[in-house]
Amino acid sequence: MKKLDRSFYEQDSLEVARSLLGKTLVFNNYKGIITETEAYMGFEDPASHAFRGRTKRTEIMFGEAGFSYVYLIYGMYYCLNFVTEKKDFPSAILIRGLLIYEPVKLLLDGPGKICKLLGITKEQNGVDIINSENFYVADTGQTLEYSVSSRIGIKTGLDKMWRFVANLKNTPLTN
DNA sequence: ACCCCGATCGTA
DNA sequence: ACGATCGGGGTT
Numbered sequence: 697m698k699k700l701d702r703s704f705y706e707q708d709s710l711e712v713a714r715s716l717l718g719k720t721l722v723f724n725n726y727k728g729i730i731t732e733t734e735a736y737m738g739f740e741d742p743a744s745h746a747f748r749g750r751t752k753r754t755e756i757m758f759g760e761a762g763f764s765y766v767y768l769i770y771g772m773y774y775c776l777n778f779v780t781e782k783k784d785f786p787s788a789i790l791i792r793g794l795l796i797y798e799p800v801k802l803l804l805d806g807p808g809k810i811c812k813l814l815g816i817t818k819e820q821n822g823v824d825i826i827n828s829e830n831f832y833v834a835d836t837g838q839t840l841e842y843s844v845s846s847r848i849g850i851k852t853g854l855d856k857m858w859r860f861v862a863n864l865k866n867t868p869l870t871n
Numbered sequence: 872a873c874c875c876c877g878a879t880c881g882t883a
Numbered sequence: 884a885c886g887a888t889c890g891g892g893g894t895t
Contacts, residue, residue: 736878743878745891753891771888773879790878808879849878 732793746786773808
């Protein structure tokens, strides 16, 4: 497995969101294939946390690519994102679907479920996933067919087709 | 200090 | 369709 380097995350957010499908997320002892992503990016995305500018929470989205952005939503669930593009351009990719294949086989369909099972909390906010040994994304040479749609759970920015979902049917996913 | 509300999810 | 649950961020 080849760990993705920072230049991967520095690409256009939609390209990163698409390319993350089929990659393997590694967190401690867990490994899983990313199956669903959403992009939140730029200054004209009303659904992005960074839409109204820099705050203590969103500062990470304005930072260097290749860092984690983890936040608490609805008082009970954490959501995992990876910061993309260049410094001062606010952008991140939300990880919404994960097919765990180690140490268990389990499809996690939803950002809250992923963080709950992996044990990702605000402790994992702001981690440099390029230089971490137990939290990173790797290329396993897998490419997946995918569908595009508008993002889930938001009331604005529904015109943007920034959600990417892998087609899991007829795909050799875990050997 | 106060209030609104959310990149969700399980239950009904 | 709805409630749980709480921190972020804007407003007073």
